[in-house]
């Protein structure tokens with residue numbers, strides 16, 4: 078454990094620069110650029126005390142979601158995506174606790190709200206859809222009853238009106254023959270249909286923000302694509318903002334307006350999806366993109382750090398082929414603005430160093446853990462991150478987004 082628990086990590090992740098009240102990203106195309114963010118997460122820290130020490134599951138993350146946009150939270154397993162989502166409405170399992178930060182929603186800090194107030198926000202303004210549709214439905218009630226129940230929880234309506242609204246919602250999410258299917262029990266429906274029902278229940282309170290945590294991961298590949306289409310449709314037609322968790326960058330290419338890349342509880346990079354795919358500014362993002370099928374690259378070598386044994390400096394440095402001395406100490410780099418929108422927590426972000434260093438500087442590659450000993454070779458340029466400024470092909474992965482990458 079090289080990072081002590083009392084380590085305040087000042088200046089990281091937006092703290093160290095003037096707070097402009099937004100996460101510095103350029104707006105997604107078509108978004109109302111004047112609208113304030115719907116959700117604004119600032120320097121969020123969520124920890125789990127354990128017998129062995131404190132797990133810093135989310136360690137100073139900041140990001141925004143604007144009205145009507147889809148923001149994808151990506152990163153390898155254990156990077157803190159789920160805990161970050163749960164922290165937004167303080168759903169984190171005990172003994173986990175949000176220890177610091179701000180979660181502004183409608184310009185009020187949700188972290189200051191009472192549990193009772195939060196319950197009203199949850200489901201009503203902010204709804205969740207989880208990975209396992211089966212777990213979110215009760216086996217002993219029909220799906221119509223469950224969606225109607227969600228409607229009644231959040232609206233002052235009678236039973237009959239709730240049932241009618243439930244059937245409308247089931248229709249809205251693409252359940253075939255919703256009026257008769259409403260009388261089915263969950264076990265009578267396929268996984269994809271159950272996920273549609275869970276989404277219908279989430280829509281019952283007419284939320285402004287949907288938080289979807291790997292909502293397609295448990296589904297068959299073809300069904301995943303259908304559910305992703307449904308999310309895209311809900312965003313476009315209902316103006317619903319979505320915070321969408323996935324570790325599948327193919328999915329991101331298909332649905333995101335903006336991307337937030339997490340690693341070891343921190344934000345490594347944020348930005349508009351096209352910029353991030355075309356010119357990833359963080360070696361971690363680049364590694365994730367290169368490991369997409371069809372990119373010809375390889376999986377990032379090594380493993381994410383142990384939760385209780387985070388390295389000093391940039392948490393990615395032990396796996397980073399470009400790490401230099403300053404990456405290995407201190408609190409890790411703050412987020413630096415990147416041309417084309419967004420920012421990256423890397424000393425080699427655009428503009429600070431010669432960007433070609435990422436692909437050609439042999440001095441940056443002297444560490445013994447370097448997985449690519451030939452930094453200047455031609456092969457390096459194609460397998461270890463495209464040269465800076467080279468155009469990547471988000472479309473290639475977008476077409477894979479419908480399930481080819483799982």
Ligand SMILES: Nc1ncnc2c1ncn2[C@@H]1O[C@H](COP(=O)(O)OP(=O)(O)OP(=O)(O)O)[C@@H](O)[C@H]1O
Pocket residue numbers: 125127132133134135152153154155156157158159160161170171172173324384
């Ligand atoms: N109840 C808990 N007690 C201790 N540590 C926990 C607990 N829940 C989560 N963590 C830790 O918090 C960190 C973040 O976990 P989280 O589930 O948010 O990751 P994730 O990015 O959602 O991963 P995945 O892609 O596997 O869902 C991990 O190191 C995990 O071990």
Ligand code: NI
Pocket residue numbers: 158159160290
């Ligand atoms: Ni998760």
